[in-house]
Amino acid sequence: MRTLDAGALRALAHPVRVRIYDILSQRGPQTASSLAELTGESSGSTSYHLRALARQDLIREVTGRGTGRERWWERPAGGVSFTNPDAIRTPAGRAASQVVMNEFLGRRHEQLMRFVASSLDAELDEWSSNSLVSTSSVRLTAAQLAEVNERVQSLVDEISDRYRHQDADPSAALRSVSLRADLFPLPDESA
Incomplete structure (x- = not known):
C-alpha cells in the first residue's frame, strides 16, 4: 500500500487527473488519445496531465508498447492510500486530500448510480443478477x-x-x- 505524499496528492488534486488515474486503474493501459476520448478532453490536455502524474510516479509508461508518438501509460499495481497524516497537517495538504477524495468518491457514486439505473431499466442479465449492493x-x-x-x-x-x-485470455467474457x-x-x- 503506497501512502501518497504531499507532492503526489497535489499532482493528483485536479479533476481531470483523478479521472485519468481512475480510468487507468479500472480499464488498464491507455494512450493520451484513448484517454481524450474517454474524458472528453483534447489529447494535448490528457498528455499534459499524464506527464504530471508520471512525475510523481503515480503512473508509468508501458515499456515495449506503442511508438514514439503513441505512448501507453498504466497505473502500477498495488493499493494507494490518500490519507497521509503528514500531508493533512498543512492547509495545502488538507485541501489537496479533500479535492482528491471528493473527485474519487463522486466518481464512484456516479458509477454506482448509473449501474443501479441501468439495471432497473432492463431485465436482469447475468452481470446484474450477480452484482451486490449491500449495507449493514x-x-x-x-x-x-x-x-x-x-x-x-x-x-x-x-x-x-x-x-x-486475466485480460491475457481473449476468449473470456471479461x-x-x-x-x-x-x-x-x-x-x-x-x-
Missing part, C-alpha cells in the same frame, strides 16, 4: 473496526491479485468490476 450497520469498538478493515482489505487484495492479469468496501463510523445524529 453494526456497533463496533475501534479495535473491532480495525480487525474488520484488515479482513476486508485482505480479501480485496487476494481477489485483485488472483484476477488482475468486464471491469468495481470492488468496494466502505467501513467508517456513522456520524453522531444527536450532534
Whole structure:
C-alpha cells in the first residue's frame, strides 16, 4: 500500500487527473488519445496531465508498447492510500486530500448510480443478477473496526491479485468490476 505524499496528492488534486488515474486503474493501459476520448478532453490536455502524474510516479509508461508518438501509460499495481497524516497537517495538504477524495468518491457514486439505473431499466442479465449492493450497520469498538478493515482489505487484495492479469485470455467474457468496501463510523445524529 503506497501512502501518497504531499507532492503526489497535489499532482493528483485536479479533476481531470483523478479521472485519468481512475480510468487507468479500472480499464488498464491507455494512450493520451484513448484517454481524450474517454474524458472528453483534447489529447494535448490528457498528455499534459499524464506527464504530471508520471512525475510523481503515480503512473508509468508501458515499456515495449506503442511508438514514439503513441505512448501507453498504466497505473502500477498495488493499493494507494490518500490519507497521509503528514500531508493533512498543512492547509495545502488538507485541501489537496479533500479535492482528491471528493473527485474519487463522486466518481464512484456516479458509477454506482448509473449501474443501479441501468439495471432497473432492463431485465436482469447475468452481470446484474450477480452484482451486490449491500449495507449493514453494526456497533463496533475501534479495535473491532480495525480487525474488520484488515479482513476486508485482505480479501480485496487476494481477489485483485488472483484476477488482475486475466485480460491475457481473449476468449473470456471479461468486464471491469468495481470492488468496494466502505467501513467508517456513522456520524453522531444527536450532534
